[in-house]
Amino acid sequence: DADVTQTPRNRITKTGKRIMLECSQTKGHDRMYWYRQDPGLGLRLIYYSFDVKDINKGEISDGYSVSRQAQAKFSLSLESAIPNQTALYFCATSDLTNTGELFFGEGSRLTVL
Amino acid sequence: AQSVTQPDIHITVSEGASLELRCNYSYGATPYLFWYVQSPGQGLQLLLKYFSGDTLVQGIKGFEAEFKRSQSSFNLRKPSVHWSDAAEYFCAVGARTGGFKTIFGAGTRLFVKA
Numbered sequence: 001d002a003d004v005t006q007t008p009r010n011r012i013t014k015t016g017k018r019i020m021l022e023c024s025q026t027k028g029h030d031r032m033y034w035y036r037q038d039p040g041l042g043l044r045l046i047y048y049s050f051d052v053k054d055i056n057k058g059e060i061s062d063g064y065s066v067s068r069q070a071q072a073k074f075s076l077s078l079e080s081a082i083p084n085q086t087a088l089y090f091c092a093t094s095d096l097t098n099t100g101e102l103f104f105g106e107g108s109r110l111t112v113l
Numbered sequence: 114a115q116s117v118t119q120p121d122i123h124i125t126v127s128e129g130a131s132l133e134l135r136c137n138y139s140y141g142a143t144p145y146l147f148w149y150v151q152s153p154g155q156g157l158q159l160l161l162k163y164f165s166g167d168t169l170v171q172g173i174k175g176f177e178a179e180f181k182r183s184q185s186s187f188n189l190r191k192p193s194v195h196w197s198d199a200a201e202y203f204c205a206v207g208a209r210t211g212g213f214k215t216i217f218g219a220g221t222r223l224f225v226k227a
Binding site for chain 2: 004035040041042043044045048058090092099100101102104105106107
């Protein structure tokens with residue numbers, strides 16, 4: 001089983017719908033992240049969390065919210081999806097040693113029609 | 114603010130040829146530097162990283178990268194490319210202070226021709 005698991009892997013939805021992407025990890029890491037990948041833009045940070053009580057906005061948090069339900073779970077919500085949120089979303093984790101290596105899930109591809 | 118530039122959107126090399134992928138970064142101090150690889154349909158996997166010390170770092174799958182402070186560069190190299198190296202490669206820079214956030218370049222897609 002993967003250390004960082006994302007569900008769903010693929011989702012097609014309509015404009016205005018609420019969507020939740022879930023991430024769970026078995027690495028025991030305290031730090032979790034949500035990134036968005038768009039062609040030609042690389043990965044951009046949406047939100048990050050350094051522990052259950054610590055949630056921080058990244059560079060593109062507008063239109064998104066997150067919940068850190070437990071050390072191992074970090075979910076990303078789109079309250080009212082819009083077409084320009086069509087992208088590949090990645091969850092990642094890192095440990096407290098501050099070396100910064102990220103461990104990624106396999107991604108969730110979201111299409112908003 | 115930190116930033117990363119990968120000047121080449123895509124590169125095509127012949128199998129067995131050498132490879133160099135370029136990366137330039139902007140950061141006020143000595144950064145943490147990374148190269149990740151993304152195979153189709155997969156998440157990103159760390160190839161190698163630089164924190165300090167020897168400026169030539171070795172990674173997995175036969176890759177290496179050299180940190181050049183004077184050029185603000187961290188180019189990725191491989192002496193002989195295999196068809197399985199076809200993927201997208203991301204250079205990234207991490208800040209050492211103020212929490213840990215990693216900024217990624219736009220990526221370079223590598224095509225390998227027989």
